Amino acid sequence: MNAKIKLLYGILVLIALLLPFQDFIYLVFAMKVLCFALFACAFNLLLGFTGLLSFGHAAFFGTAAYITAYVCKEANLTPELGIALGVLGSGVLGYLIGSLAIRRQGIYFAMVTLALSQMVYFLAVQIPYTGGEDGIQGVPRGILFGLIDLKDDVSMYYFVLAIFLLAFALIMRTVHSPFGQVLKAIRENEPRAISLGYNVDRFKLMSFVISAALAGLAGSTKALVFQLATLTDVHWHMSGEVVLMTLLGGMGTILGPVVGAGIVVGLQNYLANIGSWSTIATGFIFVVCVLAFRRGVVGEILAHLKIKP
Numbered sequence: 001m002n003a004k005i006k007l008l009y010g011i012l013v014l015i016a017l018l019l020p021f022q023d024f025i026y027l028v029f030a031m032k033v034l035c036f037a038l039f040a041c042a043f044n045l046l047l048g049f050t051g052l053l054s055f056g057h058a059a060f061f062g063t064a065a066y067i068t069a070y071v072c073k074e075a076n077l078t079p080e081l082g083i084a085l086g087v088l089g090s091g092v093l094g095y096l097i098g099s100l101a102i103r104r105q106g107i108y109f110a111m112v113t114l115a116l117s118q119m120v121y122f123l124a125v126q127i128p129y130t131g132g133e134d135g136i137q138g139v140p141r142g143i144l145f146g147l148i149d150l151k152d153d154v155s156m157y158y159f160v161l162a163i164f165l166l167a168f169a170l171i172m173r174t175v176h177s178p179f180g181q182v183l184k185a186i187r188e189n190e191p192r193a194i195s196l197g198y199n200v201d202r203f204k205l206m207s208f209v210i211s212a213a214l215a216g217l218a219g220s221t222k223a224l225v226f227q228l229a230t231l232t233d234v235h236w237h238m239s240g241e242v243v244l245m246t247l248l249g250g251m252g253t254i255l256g257p258v259v260g261a262g263i264v265v266g267l268q269n270y271l272a273n274i275g276s277w278s279t280i281a282t283g284f285i286f287v288v289c290v291l292a293f294r295r296g297v298v299g300e301i302l303a304h305l306k307i308k309p
Contacts (some may be wrong), residue, residue: 008255015159020154027153028225034164035222040245040257041171042214047243048276049175050207051187053110055239056097056117057215060090062234063120064216069136069229070129079142079150079224083163086220087213093120094212095205102204105190114236121234135230139223146298156225158304163221167214172254179309244277248289250296 019030026232046052064086072082101112124130131137139161141150150156174180182203194200223229232238241264249260267285272276293300 013165020157022150027157029265029269031157031160031225032222032269033262034160035218035247036242036265037258037261038164038167039215039218040242040261041168041254042211042218042249043219043242044246044253044257045171045174045214046207046211047246048256049167049180050183050204052102052189052204052208053243054101054113054208054211055110055201055236055243056113056115057121057211057242058234058236058238058299059097059120060094060212060215061119061219061222061238061242062124062229062231063093064090065220065223065229065233066130066136068220069139069223072142072224073136073139076165077142078146079144081219082142082224083220086223087216090219091209094209094216098205098208098212099272102201102208114239117236119240121231121236124231124234130231132231133231135228137228139227139229141224141227150224158223160221163217167217168258171214175254179203179206192216198238206257209290230285244286246296248296250293250299250302253296253298253302256296256298259298272289 009090017089019025020027039057043054043057044052046057066091068082068086071077071085077085086152093094094114097113097116100116101109104112125132141156143149144155144159144301148155175183182193185198186200186203190200215223219229219233222233245261245264246257247258248263249258250256264282267282268278274281289297295303
């Protein structure tokens with residue numbers, strides 16, 4: 001890894017560690033950015049590095065959120081167990097949906113994932129365990145490992161930060177491993193990867209399941225941070241938002257989805273007082289960024305500095 005990139009990561013981690021000691025950024029807002037940054041990074045693993053466009057990633061995000069919220073509230077499980085079950089659930093769902101979706105390519109793959117995701121949404125509306133349109137509210141944050149009370153926002157922030165850093169490190173290791181190189185080969189030229197003897201479908205499915213599980217990790221964490229899981233988490237709008245975050249930040253870059261998530265969540269937060277106009281403003285900014293930064297914000301910066309993503 002480039003020395004400048006290592007230095008940048010070190011500075012960003014230091015800033016994140018010192019964030020609770022400042023007064024100009026709310027910790028709940030920072031935690032929301034971290035949750036959606038992880039969601040975008042998980043999606044980027046599939047789109048940016050494998051070349052598979054999924055329009056149904058909200059299914060994994062929302063399913064894990066519902067599972068974690070339900071078991072923590074109804075079964076009084078500890079937060080670490082709730083998150084583990086949420087990730088497991090999204091991973092299993094990812095395997096089921098991925099097994100069907102990888103049979104198709106291009107727009108057909110995207111449409112299959114969207115259709116199956118909508119099935120998950122309608123299940124969330126109908127089954128009684130999700131609370132229907134009310135969702136699951138009042139989810140207790142609990143006590144982590146029986147030692148750390150997550151009711152305190154500072155403790156919760158550092159827990160969310162630890163989850164994000166571990167998942168981010170896992171994604172980096174995956175991308176720069178031989179497995180990651182095969183994923184890039186599939187993205188660039190799938191027929192050639194097949195001719196080299198790789199079982200492309202198996203690699204696609206593995207990438208899909210890892211991405212789904214990490215998206216579930218983001219959803220489970222978000223459910224504990226805001227203490228609720230709602231239909232918004234499984235709606236197709238959520239799938240659209242994560243695509244927007246990835247494209248804005250820079251598809252196929254490690255740090256791009258984090259920047260994209262920060263931009264989108266920041267716009268939603270600070271433009272909320274203008275009502276529905278916030279959506280128009282966000283769309284306008286997205287159009288400007290697409291025209292001005294064809295590779296995304298981070299992608300353009302790396303290209304200007306002549307650094308490989």
